[in-house]
Amino acid sequence: MTRETIALKIKRQDAPGAKPYWNVFKLPSLPHANVISCLQEIQRNPVTADGKTVTPVTWDCNCLEEVCGSCTMRINGRVRQACTALVDILEDPIVLEPMSKFPVVRDLQVDRSRMFENLRKIKGWIEIDGSYDIGEGPVFPEKIREKAYALSQCMTCGCCLEACPQFTLTNDFMGAATFSQVRYFNLHPTGAMNKEERLEAVMKSGGIADCGNAQVCVEVCPKKIPLTESIAEIGRETTLQLLKNLVLK
Amino acid sequence: MSKLTKEDLHFFLLKLHSLTGIVPIGIFLAFHLAINSLRTVGVHQYQFSIDLINNLPFLFGIEVLFIYVPLLLHSALGFYVTFAGRMNVRRYPYYRNWMYTLQRITGAIVFAFLVYHMGTTVVPKIYYGKELFDAAPFLIDAMNREFQTWGGRILYLAGIFSAAFHFANGLWGFCVSWGMIVGPSAQRNASVVFLLFGLVLGLLGAATVVEFSLHPVPVAPSFTG
Numbered sequence: 109m110t111r112e113t114i115a116l117k118i119k120r121q122d123a124p125g126a127k128p129y130w131n132v133f134k135l136p137s138l139p140h141a142n143v144i145s146c147l148q149e150i151q152r153n154p155v156t157a158d159g160k161t162v163t164p165v166t167w168d169c170n171c172l173e174e175v176c177g178s179c180t181m182r183i184n185g186r187v188r189q190a191c192t193a194l195v196d197i198l199e200d201p202i203v204l205e206p207m208s209k210f211p212v213v214r215d216l217q218v219d220r221s222r223m224f225e226n227l228r229k230i231k232g233w234i235e236i237d238g239s240y241d242i243g244e245g246p247v248f249p250e251k252i253r254e255k256a257y258a259l260s261q262c263m264t265c266g267c268c269l270e271a272c273p274q275f276t277l278t279n280d281f282m283g284a285a286t287f288s289q290v291r292y293f294n295l296h297p298t299g300a301m302n303k304e305e306r307l308e309a310v311m312k313s314g315g316i317a318d319c320g321n322a323q324v325c326v327e328v329c330p331k332k333i334p335l336t337e338s339i340a341e342i343g344r345e346t347t348l349q350l351l352k353n354l355v356l357k
Numbered sequence: 358m359s360k361l362t363k364e365d366l367h368f369f370l371l372k373l374h375s376l377t378g379i380v381p382i383g384i385f386l387a388f389h390l391a392i393n394s395l396r397t398v399g400v401h402q403y404q405f406s407i408d409l410i411n412n413l414p415f416l417f418g419i420e421v422l423f424i425y426v427p428l429l430l431h432s433a434l435g436f437y438v439t440f441a442g443r444m445n446v447r448r449y450p451y452y453r454n455w456m457y458t459l460q461r462i463t464g465a466i467v468f469a470f471l472v473y474h475m476g477t478t479v480v481p482k483i484y485y486g487k488e489l490f491d492a493a494p495f496l497i498d499a500m501n502r503e504f505q506t507w508g509g510r511i512l513y514l515a516g517i518f519s520a521a522f523h524f525a526n527g528l529w530g531f532c533v534s535w536g537m538i539v540g541p542s543a544q545r546n547a548s549v550v551f552l553l554f555g556l557v558l559g560l561l562g563a564a565t566v567v568e569f570s571l572h573p574v575p576v577a578p579s580f581t582g
Contacts, residue, residue, distance in 0.1 A: 185448060271449050273457060274442040281441070312364040317371035320442060321530050322457035324449045337540055344536020350372065 111137040115157065115201035116146055118165055121212045124219075128212075131165070132157040132201070143183060143190035143202065144169050147216075167216035174330060177265025181206055181216050187270040187328055190216075207270045209277055223264050226286040230309045234299045246297040259292035259338065261331040268325035268335055280314035284325035287316055288338035294345070307342070307349045316342050374434035375534055377427040378527045385424060386524050387558060390517065394561040397568045404493045411492040420479075428471070435464045456548075460526050463519040470516030477503075494576040501576070504569040517562035525555025 114137040121128040133150050134157040147167050154164040169179035172191045179190040182205040184198060195202065210218035236242065248256075268284040269275045275283045290306045293299040310316045319339055326335045361369070392410075396403040413419065439461045446458040477499060482492065503509035529551045532538045538547045 271445070273445045273449075273454065274438075276441070276443050279441050311368045313367035315368055317368050317375075317534065318438070318441070319534065320438065320457050320460075321453065321533050323453035324445070324451055327449065327451050334541070336544070340533050340536055340539040340544070342536075343534045344539060346368075347372075347535045350368075 111200060113137055114141075114146070114195055116150070117201045117203045118150075118215070119203075119205040120165065120215050121206070122163075122214065124211060124213060131162055137195065139196065141195040143181075143193040143195065143198075143204065144172060144179060146195060146202070147190070165216065166214045168218075175263055177263035180265040180267060180270070182208070182270070187267045189265065189330060192330070207266055209270050209272075209275055210266060211277070218266075220264065220266050223266060223269070223283075223285060226282045227264070227289060229282075230286060230290050230293075230306045231302050232289045232293060234293060234296055235302055236298070242298070248297060252295055256292060256295045258333055259288055259295070262288060262292070262333055263331065265330065267328045267330060271324040271328040273322050273324065274318060274320045281318050282310060282314050282316075284319075284329075284335040284339060286310070287319070287342045288333060288335050290342055291338040304349065307346050310342060311346050311349065316346050319343075370434060371438070374431060374438070375527075375531045377431045378524070379531050381423045382427055382431055383524045383528065386520055390521070390558050390562045390565075393565045396565050400497075400574050404497070407493040407496060417483075432464075432468050435461075435468075439464070456526050456529075460523060460530070463523040463526075466515060466519040467523055470512070470519065473512070474516065497574050497576045500569050501573040504566060505573065510566055510570055513566050514563060517566070518559045521555045521559035521562065522552075524558065525551045528554070 113134050116133045116135065118131050118133065119128050120131055133155075135146055135149050138145070144167075147165055151164040154162050156162055167179060167181070167190065169191060170176040171178075174189050174192045177189070180187065181190055182203075183190065183193045184203050185205075187207060190204075193202075204216060206212045206216045207218050210220050210222065213219050262285055264285060266285070272281075272283055275281045287310060290310055294303045294306055316339070321336075321339070323336050325339075326333075329335055392406045393403070395406050410416070444458050444461065446454045478496060481495070503513060529538075529544075529548050532547060533544060538544050
C-alpha cells in the first residue's frame with residue numbers, strides 16, 4: 109500500500125488521573141515503518157496536524173522485537189505491541205490509546221505493577237536458595253519441557269488482561285497471565301516443591317474461581333500461549349487442592 | 358481445614374456458585390421441563406405428575422433447601438460476578454466472549470422471569486396453604502390463562518430458552534472451571550454437546566407451551582382459600 113502521509117490519532121494524558129485528550133499528527137509514510145518509529149518521528153518534531161507544537165508523546169518500549177511486552181497499547185482498538193504493528197498494514201488513521209485496564213502514567217505509558225505483584229503472590233520463581241543444598245534438579249521429561257516452553261514465553265505484557273471482560277481497573281482479579289505462570293512454575297520438577305503455596309495463592313479473592321471463561325485472553329495473546337488450557341488445568345488442580353484441604357487439613 | 362478467612366470464603370462461595378447451578382438447580386430445571394412436557398402426552402399424565410410432587414413428604418422443606426435457597430444464592434453470586442466484570446463483546450467479538458455475555462444476559466432474564474413465574478405459582482400456594490386447595494387444577498388453570506395470549510407465550514418461551522441456554526452453557530463453564538475439560542478440542546466438543554442438550558431442554562419446554570396454547574384443559578379450580 110503506498111500512502112503519501114499517515115495520520116496518528118493519539119489519546120494523551122498529562123499525568124495520572126488527569127483528563128485525557130486527543131492529538132492528531134500527520135507524518136510522511138515511510139516504507140517498513142512501525143508504530144514505534146512513528147512515535148520517534150513525533151518525538152523529533154512534536155507538531156500536530158493543525159500546526160500546534162505540543163509536548164512529545166511518551167510511551168514505553170525496550171526490546172523492539174516483541175519479547176519484552178513494554179510497548180503494549182491499544183492500536184486501532186485492539187491491544188498489541190507497538191513494535192510489531194507495521195504501519196503499511198494498518199488502517200489510516202492509526203488510533204493509539206493506552207491500555208484501559210492499568211493506571212495511566214502519562215500518554216501511552218501505563219503502570220503494570222499489578223501484574224508483577226501477582227507474580228510475587230504466586231511465587232513466580234523457582235526456589236533454589238536456602239540454608240542447605242537442595243541438590244541438582246530432577247531430569248525434565250521432554251514432553252513437559254515442550255509444554256513449559258510455550259508457557260515460558262509470557263512477557264507479562266498485559267494483552268490478556270486488557271481484553272478480559274472480567275479484569276477491570278478496580279477489581280482484584282489476577283487474570284490469565286498469572287494463572288498460566290502458576291502452571292509454568294508447578295510444571296518444573298524443582299518448582300513443584302512449592303506447588304501447594306502457588307495453588308493456594310490463586311484460591312482467594314481475585315483468583316482462579318473469578319474467571320468467567322470468556323477466553324478472549326487466548327485470542328489476543330501475542331505469544332499464542334495456551335492460556336485457556338492453563339486456566340482449566342489450574343481449575344482442576346485447585347479443585348483437587350480444595351478437596352484435599354477439606355479432608356486432610 | 359484451618360480457620361476460614363474472608364479470602365477463602367470468596368473462593369468457596371464462587372465454587373458453590375458454579376456447583377449450585379448444576380446441583381440442584383440445573384437438575385431441577387431438566388426434570389421440571391421434562392415432567393411438564395408430559396402435558397403433550399395427556400392431561401392425566403400431567404396431572405398425575407403434579408399430584409405426585411405435591412404429595413411428597415416434607416415438600417416445603419425440600420423446596421426451600423433444594424430450590425429456593427440455592428436459587429437465591431446462585432442469583433446473588435451471579436449478579437455479583439456480573440457486576441465485577443465489564444462486558445466487551447463489541448470490541449472482542451469472539452465465540453466464547455459471546456457465550457460469556459449471553460450467560461450473564463440470560464441469567465438476568467431468567468431471574469426476572471422466575472420472580473414472575475414463582476409469584477404466580479408458588480407464592481399463592483404458600484400464601485393460601487397447600488391443604489386449602491388442589492394444586493393440579495389451580496396450576497393447570499393458571500397455565501391455561503398464561504398461554505391464551507401471545508404476551509404470555511412469548512414471556513414463557515423467553516424464560517424457558519434463556520434458562521435452557523444458561524444451564525447448558527453453565528454446564529460447560531462448570532466443567533472447565535472444575536477442570537473436567539481442559540484441552541481446546543475437549544472444550545470445543547463439550548460446547549457442542551452441551552448446547553445440543555440445552556436445545557433439547559428448550560424444545561421440551563416449547564412443546565409444553567404449544568400444547569397448552571392449542572389445547573387448554575378445561576378445569577374448574579376448587580378454591581377454598
